[in-house]
Amino acid sequence: MRFRxxxxxxxxxxxxxxxxxxxxxxxxxxxxxESREAIVGQMAAYYQVMKTAVHKGIESxxxxxxxxxxxxxRKVNEHTAASEPCVGEWAGKxxxxxxxxxxxxxxxxxxxxxPTAGSCGIIPGVFVSAQERFGWTDEKMVNGLFCxxxxxxxxxxxxxxxxxxxxxxxxxxxxxxxxxxxxVELRGGSPEQSVHAVxxxxxxxxxxxxxxxxxxxxxxxxxxxxxxAVNALAAADMAxxxxxxxxxxxxxxxxxLEVGSKMxxxxxxxxxxxxxxxxxxxxxxEKINAAKPPSL
Numbered sequence: 018m019r020f021r022x023x024x025x026x027x028x029x030x031x032x033x034x035x036x037x038x039x040x041x042x043x044x045x046x047x048x049x050x051e052s053r054e055a056i057v058g059q060m061a062a063y064y065q066v067m068k069t070a071v072h073k074g075i076e077s078x079x080x081x082x083x084x085x086x087x088x089x090x091r092k093v094n095e096h097t098a099a100s101e102p103c104v105g106e107w108a109g110k111x112x113x114x115x116x117x118x119x120x121x122x123x124x125x126x127x128x129x130x131x132p133t134a135g136s137c138g139i140i141p142g143v144f145v146s147a148q149e150r151f152g153w154t155d156e157k158m159v160n161g162l163f164c165x166x167x168x169x170x171x172x173x174x175x176x177x178x179x180x181x182x183x184x185x186x187x188x189x190x191x192x193x194x195x196x197x198x199x200x201v202e203l204r205g206g207s208p209e210q211s212v213h214a215v216x217x218x219x220x221x222x223x224x225x226x227x228x229x230x231x232x233x234x235x236x237x238x239x240x241x242x243x244x245x246a247v248n249a250l251a252a253a254d255m256a257x258x259x260x261x262x263x264x265x266x267x268x269x270x271x272x273x274l275e276v277g278s279k280m281x282x283x284x285x286x287x288x289x290x291x292x293x294x295x296x297x298x299x300x301x302x303e304k305i306n307a308a309k310p311p312s313l
Contacts, residue, residue: 018044022267023171023212030208037198037208038160041167061159063129067118067141070128074117081123083305086235090117093243107150108247115142115246119239132169132178135185135227135234136192138242140165143196143249147203157203165199168215175267176274180227181286183277185241190222190273193245197252206257216262218252219269224276226284228291231302237292 177183
């Protein structure tokens, strides 16, 4: 790739009058040697997986193998349809759809890791709800995924996207930043505004720990996906309104690396701290372990 930082990404887009999406597709074609049609076709297939997961989680009785989670997406979706949600109809749907995909993941269903399985609901939640809100085509949404991918590429190469390495700020935080930046471009914002959306989003997840109960990507991961989708909408709105990240987004990514590196191991996906070690968290873990069949 010709860019490693968001600043370089902005500079190239400005110099060549490209959107982030256009630049990313061209760079991907150059890196892989594949045609534009093949690359876009693969991304289109990924988007169909995302949409299918959203609908499955909303329309089916999805329950995790552990029995700890399931059905919350339908509750939020029904609440959004039946009353005026506090966050508004669009955000309510984004939240429900993000929960839906995360519940499908917990039930061993098919999802796309964006950028990880632990944060798989945020981008689909934002994208599918936005598509319904504005009547956008699948082609437009697929293009938006390339913008999200460019942002994720920068984060992954300069910080973390894994909860085991950098805490939940690396998984949910990265997904929020990717979704926010892509949504800005989908709504006609400039590359600069997209990059500011990333910084605004990431600043507000710095220090978020990874503390899954029983080591499963369920509690509190799924709820964080739902709330993360709403945060992405808010960050996009701020950027589109002209709000700038006072700390440059690349520097925010650097701070995420610093914070994640200093985070104790107990708070990085080990289930040895945080919510996993609360009295209730320990009881749930014991219940799950007691239900496991004896090892051979």
